[in-house]
Amino acid sequence: MQVDFYSKNILIVDDNKVNILVLEGLLEDEGYTSILSATSALQAYDILKKNNIDMILLDVMMPQIDGIEACRTIRQTPNYNHIPIIMITADISDETLRKSFEAGANDYLNKPVNMTNLKVRIESQFMNAHKDALILNQNRLLAVNETVQMLAHQWRQPLSIISTITMDIAVAYEFDELTAEHLDRSLNNINNAVQELSKTLDEFRQISNIEESTSLNNINDTVNKSIKLIEDRFESNHINLETDLQHQQDILYFPNELVKILISIYTNSIEAFKKTPHEIKKFIKISTKQNKDYTYIEAVDNAGGIDKDLINRIFDPYVSTKDEKNAVGLGLYNAFNILKESMHASIKVTSQNSQTTVTIKIPNTK
Structure with a gap:
């Protein structure tokens, strides 16, 4: 894999x-051509806001x-x-290294x-970042594919209506029963x-x-949007939808990515209900809550x-909760990676007493 790292910032x-x-x-002797510097963390934050930085060498x-x-x-x-982020330090004690990695450092270098x-170490981190970017883009494209499939489902009903109306017009015309009023009403319905x-x-x-950066949004608005896009499938599968959306402060995240993830979660529930007895009262409960540090979205179903x-392998690639032969098992895997890489968020799945709970946890960044 030939990738030019020397022009990166x-x-x-x-x-x-x-x-x-x-x-x-x-770095210049090695061939790197775009090097910026800061003498404090505050100055570094300002540079990050104004420049597309690809690597940080950070003194402890x-x-x-x-x-x-x-x-x-x-x-x-x-x-x-x-x-x-590569930490640079003269203190290589276990405590300093532990704190560095817990804070999110990728690697470290000793002084001098x-x-x-x-x-x-720089080339290794650039290569890892390049691979992560490829995986993230692949995950996003797979999420888009799921969205396209959902669009196809959403189109079935109006296309069926159009087909029925045109057939009705043809029959009325064939039997010389097509009046101006009938035609006008039919065209209006079409x-x-x-x-x-x-x-x-x-x-x-x-x-x-595909969003390039986060934006300030309200989680409840995003949840409502995701529900609107799939609510007809809840109805057609006789699933009762319950919501408890508590008041939220706006936070920074990728709203479109989150909508696609939520739709994938709902779809898993809908597919799971197809294997449950018809007599059970099906439900999906969607709730949100927020504390000073995190915002939570929780989806609970009783689909068995x-x-x-x-459940211990549910976020692995190609592991599916569905029985269909064409189920590729990438929905929750994609959700896990997109939430982790794009929003520094997490997703957890638990299951007990025929109920499954999916919880998304997003940091309150403003």
Whole structure:
């Protein structure tokens, strides 16, 4: 895999300008051409806002805001949390390394920095980031594919209406019963069905867009949008929908990505209900809540639960909760990766007493 890393933007953060000059010299000698620097965490945050940074070399020991705290802040900011961070420190104690990795660091370098170590670790992190980006894009495309399948389902009813009306017009014409009033009413009904098709297409086109950055949104609005796009499938499968959406403050996340993930979760529930006895009262309960640190979305169904052996592997690729031969088992795998990589969020699935609960946990970034 030939990838040019030498033109990527590397940010050096160190309160000692001599250390910055040394690192800049080493990187330039190796062929890197775009190097930025900051002498404090606050200055680094400002550079991140104004530039597309691909790698951060972050000193641990800095006044005011140290490197570990700066690393933690970057990891909690959705627009930057994907950037590889290599900590640079003279303190290689177990405690410092533990705190660095817990804060979200990808790797570390000892001071004084050795050129060979610097080169190998930077290239390794760039390669990992490149692979992660490919996987994330693949996950997003697979999520779009699920959305297209949902669109096809949404179109069936209005297309069926149009087909029925045109057949009715043809029969009325054949028996010389097609009056002007009959034709006008039929054309009006066809137009209404076409408008519904157009509206649905616009909604799905919007959520299919791949977002480049997070935006400030309300989780309840996103949940309601996801429900609207699939509520006809709840009705056609006789599933009772219950909601408990508590008041939310707006937070930063990817709303279109979240809509697609929620639709995938609902679809899993709908498919699971097809294997349950017809006499049970089917339900899906969707709730939201928020505390000072996190926002939660919870979806509960009574579709029979998930086997213990399967639930431990449910986020693995190609593991499916469905029995169909064409079930590829990528829905929850995609959800897990998109939430983790794009929003620094998490997803958990539990199952007990024929009920399955899916919980999404998103940090309250504003």
